[in-house]
Amino acid sequence: MELWQQMVRDSVHTVDELVERFKIDRKVAEDLDEFFQARINPYYLSLIRYPGDPIWRQCVPDQAELEDFDAEEDPLMEDAMSPVQNITHRYPDRALFLVTSQCGMYCRFCTRKRKVGDYEKISMKGLESAFKYLEEHTEIRDVIMSGGDPLMLTDTMLEKIIQRLRSIPHIEIIRIGSKMPCVLPHRITPQLCNMLKNYHPIYLNTHFNHPWEITPESSRACEMLADAGIPVGNQMVLMKGVNDDPAVVKELMQKLLKIRVRPYYMYMADETKGANHFRTSIETGLNIIENLRGHTSGLAIPHFVIDAPGGGGKIPLVPNYVVHHDENKIILRNYQNKIYSYKNYYDKLNPNSKNGRPGKNGKNHKTKVKELEFTKIELPVLEEVEN
Numbered sequence: 321m322e323l324w325q326q327m328v329r330d331s332v333h334t335v336d337e338l339v340e341r342f343k344i345d346r347k348v349a350e351d352l353d354e355f356f357q358a359r360i361n362p363y364y365l366s367l368i369r370y371p372g373d374p375i376w377r378q379c380v381p382d383q384a385e386l387e388d389f390d391a392e393e394d395p396l397m398e399d400a401m402s403p404v405q406n407i408t409h410r411y412p413d414r415a416l417f418l419v420t421s422q423c424g425m426y427c428r429f430c431t432r433k434r435k436v437g438d439y440e441k442i443s444m445k446g447l448e449s450a451f452k453y454l455e456e457h458t459e460i461r462d463v464i465m466s467g468g469d470p471l472m473l474t475d476t477m478l479e480k481i482i483q484r485l486r487s488i489p490h491i492e493i494i495r496i497g498s499k500m501p502c503v504l505p506h507r508i509t510p511q512l513c514n515m516l517k518n519y520h521p522i523y524l525n526t527h528f529n530h531p532w533e534i535t536p537e538s539s540r541a542c543e544m545l546a547d548a549g550i551p552v553g554n555q556m557v558l559m560k561g562v563n564d565d566p567a568v569v570k571e572l573m574q575k576l577l578k579i580r581v582r583p584y585y586m587y588m589a590d591e592t593k594g595a596n597h598f599r600t601s602i603e604t605g606l607n608i609i610e611n612l613r614g615h616t617s618g619l620a621i622p623h624f625v626i627d628a629p630g631g632g633g634k635i636p637l638v639p640n641y642v643v644h645h646d647e648n649k650i651i652l653r654n655y656q657n658k659i660y661s662y663k664n665y666y667d668k669l670n671p672n673s674k675n676g677r678p679g680k681n682g683k684n685h686k687t688k689v690k691e692l693e694f695t696k697i698e699l700p701v702l703e704e705v706e707n
């Protein structure tokens with residue numbers, strides 16, 4: 321047995337352990353175990369500094385999970401968009417492929433609480449029909465392996481799945497969604513990296529939510545993946561009491577870049593049953609982005625998105641930097657609230673225009689401009705105007 325497998329086996333997971341270690345009321349611990357089991361491996365457990373800290377909140381079951389009466393179990397409608405077992409096909413050219421129900425740690429905010437940890441609900445029996453679907457759907461060029469955590473599979477099993485995907489000519493890109501570099505970095509071994517690099521292009525998206533998760537062990541894991549030529553991106557979830565603070569997010573993003581992980585998404589927490597106590601206001605998220613843009617490298621700024629309830633997919637949110645927009649110009653504010661004007665360019669709207677000036681025949685141009693939505697917002701501070 322490899323070290324990481326032993327660590328999974330040594331995880332805190334029973335009701336007795338929850339009562340003893342975290343002083344959870346026994347009845348509540350039993351109900352929580354029934355709702356969504358716990359798995360806290362010794363490595364992630366060692367990152368907790370005090371009760372209720374950002375690490376604790378992500379892994380220790382909380383009574384609030386049981387008080388979530390109205391939310392949906394599957395707010396992203398992954399199951400409704402599942403044509404065959406183990407596949408969700410939402411976007412035209414890519415598909416989500418669930419390859420295991422198991423994870424190195426069970427996150428209390430997980431959006432797949434309804435099936436993660438349950439061998440019946442994400443079953444290996446569904447793999448064959450999933451491969452068949454991927455083979456038949458030639459429009460799919462990008463497959464995202466997820467679960468559960470694909471890196472809970474042994475190297476041998478993982479390689480078999482990847483080989484099968486690589487045998488499908490129209491699949492260009494394989495992505496692995498794995499929290500292991502963060503929650504159990506011992507899983508990233510030289511053998512795993514050597515195997516993966518035979519099947520490029522392989523991308524890996526991981527899931528750091530707090531700067532305390534960047535340790536010598538997790539740094540080494542991410543650097544090993546990068547050395548194997550695997551671009552590593554990070555998908556952070558914005559969560560109350562974990563990272564709803566601009567300084568925390570900035571530190572996390574800067575530290576991720578240092579270990580060669582590219583901040584990719586910052587999600588609003590999904591409206592998932594049993595996870596709504598993590599949700600923050602949208603303004604909290606916009607404020608965090610405002611405090612990143614211009615204040616640190618653009619490389620450190622993730623896309624801030626809502627994964628739309630009802631299966632609408634990821635929709636980006638950005639602070640409003642547009643003060644005014646009309647047919648002649650756009651007026652913008654920068655990160656310091658200084659105001660800048662930029663002349664509108666007409667060529668795309670009016671083929672008669674030249675060098676960015678409106679053409680003499682303004683008929684076509686005027687008709688199209690009516691379709692634009694003009695925006696005007698009140699600004700708190702106007703420090704400077706440049707024309």
Ligand code: SF4
Binds near residue numbers: 422430
């Ligand atoms: S690792 Fe991913 S799938 Fe597993 S519990 Fe955490 S968020 Fe859910």
